[in-house]
Amino acid sequence: MSKLNKDILFLIFEELQNNSKFLFSCLMVNRIWCETVIPILWRNPWRYSINYKKISLYSIITSYLFDDIKELLTKRGILILGQSLAFDYLSFCKNINIKVIDDIISIGSSLEYNRFLLQEEIYSLLVKKCPEIKYLNICGTYEIVYHPEAKVRLESLCELTCDTLIDSRYFYRLANICQQMQRIIVINKNLVKVNQGTIKLIEFQKNLKYFKWVDEFDDDYYYYWERLEDPYTEIFSILKKHANTLNHFNINLRYNYYDHSDFYDIYNEFNYTFLQNSLLEIHNLKILEIDSPIFLNNDDFNKKLEMVAYRNLEILEIDFIDCYQINCMVKNSLCLRELRINDFHWNYDNFYNDSLNFIRTICEYCLLIEYLTIPAFPSLEKHFIEFEKLLKKCQKLQSLNFKETYYEAGGELEFGDNLLNVLIREASTNLKEIRISYGIKFSLKTLETFLEKWKGRPAVSMFLEETFFYRKNNSYMKLFDKYKIEGVIKKINV
CATH class of the missing domain: 1.20.1280 (Monooxygenase)
Known part of the structure; x- marks a missing residue:
């Protein structure tokens, strides 16, 4: 080699x-x-700051400084570690990460003014020496966009990571320089004021494909909720303008549920319609990832959601959603490969039909599905018949994740045994991972039959959340060990 x-x-x-x-x-x-x-x-040397050692990066960067600058900084008591360079390292650099670079710069001096002087010289150096900056992370303090050469270097910027505490004027300048960004990641740290600069920056983009929003408030942020100007609605409204290009949407909103006697009260207390309205418009998504309390108690949204088709959607990952609503989103998603749901909300009055319709929808529309999260449905013949049809059609299925949603007390073993019997009859040979939540248990006899009949298939990994149930009975643990040795079980987590 x-x-x-x-x-x-x-x-x-x-x-x-x-x-x-x-x-x-x-x-x-x-x-x-x-x-x-x-x-x-050296495209992005800052990502290796731990491996490479910060002192080495600092030494290489300061080696680029002119001798008179080095002398001046040394007189100020700033540590300068020049060395001869085997390569023009910075000519390969396409990434500026302010936070990491500021940390590296701190090696030179512990004094704030001295660090400022170093920032002035080093960021000026980076802007001059890096011929084309593709990735910029400005979650820091230094105002790099105001360097004279910044316009030329940043015109080709592809990705920006920023936070909402940065002065809006900083974003206004970026909006005028960079209008071809494909990826924008916004870290929301602003409790009381809308950052108009981020709104303008997003609005000016002409080819935005990826948008990520992450709330990073302090733990006591919810005490300030009533003082918020609403940092969301304008930005999420602007995103609709990019409906034709946006294909990856990742949203992580902070919310507090510890102060509510009923977990679902939070959906009534806080208004998340800004996100719901956006999802009704952004229809070309390939990847949708949402971690927020959304979708509940909104009949108007439900009716509109029925009419939306996410025809290009390949990956759908949602922290918490109603069974009926996920059914609406999945319908007509002919390209769906991964459906990851952390928790399902259900209404006992409708769950029989909603869970049955969910299985039928997957069976009809999601033939390419590889990773599937499914609610534990009622232990009824009709549901198992439809689930068996799903397994027959979804031959690409590699991972099946059952979430605790509905089971009858005392019927946990019956459901588990019926499930294993269906899996051994119809599961594709591509199925390599099975995740089973609380409320579903397997009898020793049926589990042994299942594992015996699984021989000849690729080894299966099993994740069983009823840990105490299996560990208290040594017979289960011996069974797992036996089939691990025989290569039937690849991994067992109990």
């Missing part, structure tokens, strides 16, 4: 760019390997 030409090596290293241990080991093989891997490592 050490004799492969540089082009082939480059392709291999590209595929392994997230494996820092491997890439750093390549530096010591020979000069060709070193010359090939350096440009890959």
